[in-house]
Amino acid sequence: MSIDTDEIVLILSGVKILQDLDIEVIEDIAQHIEIAEFRSGDMVVEKGHMGNRIYFIFEGKVEVQIPDIQGDIKRRIMLKKGEVVGEISLLINSTYSADIVALTDTTAFYLDHKHFKDLIEKHPDFAEVMTQLMTSRMAQNGGINRVGRYQLRGKLGEGNMATVFNAWDPELEREVAIKMLKYKLAYDDKFRDRFEQEAKTIASLNHPNIVNVFEVIDEFSTRFIVMEKLHGQDLSAILKERGALGLPETREILSQVASALQYAHNHGNKGIVHRDIKPSNIVVDAYGNIKLTDFGIASPPQDKDVNIEGTPSYIAPEIINGDLLDGRADIYALAVMAFHMLTNSLPFSASTLGKLLKMQVNQKPPDIRKNIADIDDGLADFIESALSKEPDDRISDWNEIRKILKPSGQFHLKLDPDELAITIRFRDTSYSQSASFINAIQKLLQEEGINHQIEMHRGSDDE
Numbered sequence: 001m002s003i004d005t006d007e008i009v010l011i012l013s014g015v016k017i018l019q020d021l022d023i024e025v026i027e028d029i030a031q032h033i034e035i036a037e038f039r040s041g042d043m044v045v046e047k048g049h050m051g052n053r054i055y056f057i058f059e060g061k062v063e064v065q066i067p068d069i070q071g072d073i074k075r076r077i078m079l080k081k082g083e084v085v086g087e088i089s090l091l092i093n094s095t096y097s098a099d100i101v102a103l104t105d106t107t108a109f110y111l112d113h114k115h116f117k118d119l120i121e122k123h124p125d126f127a128e129v130m131t132q133l134m135t136s137r138m139a140q141n142g143g144i145n146r147v148g149r150y151q152l153r154g155k156l157g158e159g160n161m162a163t164v165f166n167a168w169d170p171e172l173e174r175e176v177a178i179k180m181l182k183y184k185l186a187y188d189d190k191f192r193d194r195f196e197q198e199a200k201t202i203a204s205l206n207h208p209n210i211v212n213v214f215e216v217i218d219e220f221s222t223r224f225i226v227m228e229k230l231h232g233q234d235l236s237a238i239l240k241e242r243g244a245l246g247l248p249e250t251r252e253i254l255s256q257v258a259s260a261l262q263y264a265h266n267h268g269n270k271g272i273v274h275r276d277i278k279p280s281n282i283v284v285d286a287y288g289n290i291k292l293t294d295f296g297i298a299s300p301p302q303d304k305d306v307n308i309e310g311t312p313s314y315i316a317p318e319i320i321n322g323d324l325l326d327g328r329a330d331i332y333a334l335a336v337m338a339f340h341m342l343t344n345s346l347p348f349s350a351s352t353l354g355k356l357l358k359m360q361v362n363q364k365p366p367d368i369r370k371n372i373a374d375i376d377d378g379l380a381d382f383i384e385s386a387l388s389k390e391p392d393d394r395i396s397d398w399n400e401i402r403k404i405l406k407p408s409g410q411f412h413l414k415l416d417p418d419e420l421a422i423t424i425r426f427r428d429t430s431y432s433q434s435a436s437f438i439n440a441i442q443k444l445l446q447e448e449g450i451n452h453q454i455e456m457h458r459g460s461d462d463e
Contacts, residue, residue: 005030008109015056015082017129025123032115038062038102044085045100051089053110057081060106065099078103084133088144090116091134091183092220120187127184134183134220135163147178147224148217159294161185166229175229176214186222199225201272202295206435208442208454209260211283211293230291231446235279235341244344247375248407253290254338255405257282260292261334262398265327273326277333278314279340287452289442312353313346317361317389328391331401335386338379343371347387361389378404 003011008030012018018026036055038044044055044062061080068074079085089096090113111119120127138144138152145152150167157164162179169176185191202213202225217224235253239245245253257277265271274281274295281294314336316329339347347365350356365387368380382404385395395401438454445452 003035008033011058012056012109015084017084017133021123021125021129025126028123029111029119029126032111032119033109034112036108036110038106038108040102040104040106042102042106043099044102044106044108045089045096045098047097047099048095050095051086051093052113054087054090054116055085055108055110057083057085058107058109060108061103062106063101063103065101067098086110087130087133088137091130092144094220117187120183124184127187128182131163131182131184135180138165138180144220147180147219148215148226150176150178150226152178161191162225167226169226177227177229179225179227181223183222192223196223199223202227205264205267205272207260207263208435208438209256209290209292210264211291212439230283230285230293232283232285232291235282235284235290235337237280238284239279239341239344245341247342247372247379249288250338250341251379251405251407252288253282253284253341254334255402255407256290257292257334257337258398258402258405260290261327261330262402265330265398271327274330275319275325276311276314277330277337278311279337282337285446287446287454289454312356312360313348315357315360316391318391320357320361326391328394328396331386331394331396332391335383338383339365339368339387342368342375345371 005027009023009027012026012030012033013023018029033056035058036044036053038060045051047067057079059081061078062085064077064079064085065073066075066077085100085108086096120130134144135155135158138155147165147167149171150169153166153168155163156166156177160182162181165178165180167176167178168174181192196216199213199216202211203215206212211230212228214226214228217226261274261277264274272295274292276294277292281292283291283293285291314333316325316332318325319329336347339345348356348359348363350359365384368375368383372380382395382401385393388394442452442454
């Protein structure tokens, strides 16, 4: 059977999973399509054989014969024109899990493994389609319900780099979150390496205000990061729901984020720069404790050829300029977040990305005192200094920042009649050494439903 490329393009444009792709992408796919014909009763795909083709049914009908544990057919699914078969085995580089038999004479287009891989690397939109197809099969009845030893229980969320699933660890009997790198990046060596670096980065950090990472799993032709399941709401959602926060609550959140960043910046030989501090990466639980998440673009200080990465409204001028960057970029973003929390608006906003980036580099930020009349000088001065265009002009001593951001009433607690305060003092102990103990206490308090708040301070923080 011979079909010209234009007709193949037309046919592929009608395939459901490809309908949203640009015509140029579909035309490129069509250039690599081959045609397979099957007689009624022929085996299209045989269970146990290595998946090396993705089929797009053009004419006819096929039946997917899904076996049970004993090998008997427990379910039959009929597929017809415009539907896809064989894609999951090809994606996850595994054998076919079911027989697929032609019910009628059937014509199908297919991509072999090499061309499929080349097209995914070349066209991020095609890779995104495959990611959506894959995630639709995960944590579903009859789909892929396990990664490593972990049982998938549903999708939690999705970002530009990864999809996050809720999962259960049967060995330790606890909930976890599992982050799956999207295929558009999993097939890109640079991004795949960076995703693994994220896991190594976070796994090496041990602080009560930083999300815990347990392990990295290499499966299904991509990477998964297994981390603690956070219970709470991200700060972005809180701001949308409640609007601007008061000074005491803002200080409490900023103080905890500052504690996490101080630890990260002093970790290892060069320190770790988060590079994407913003409200959606701060999770606040019911007791006011925060966790800093998403070190997806975290790294040691970068060289001058660094790409612009991060969230535009929070990005420091030196990143936009392609200059050397270090932890002071996180301090800039922390000040933007402080401004956002207090005013429910951003210091810089524009109708286009280009205009916004120019404002970040050139325009003086608004005076927070004009928005918040009762703001104290310490917090106002921190925001003003931290938003300096030049990193050298920016406040950068974490001990000084921690003192400025110290929540009001700290170490001078006025307790309500129904409150109880317990002080545990660690001597000659680092954040890292105390973190596991504090995390265990926090988990126990949460399990018991005890309303609590945990604060960490160094002796040098108090004057």
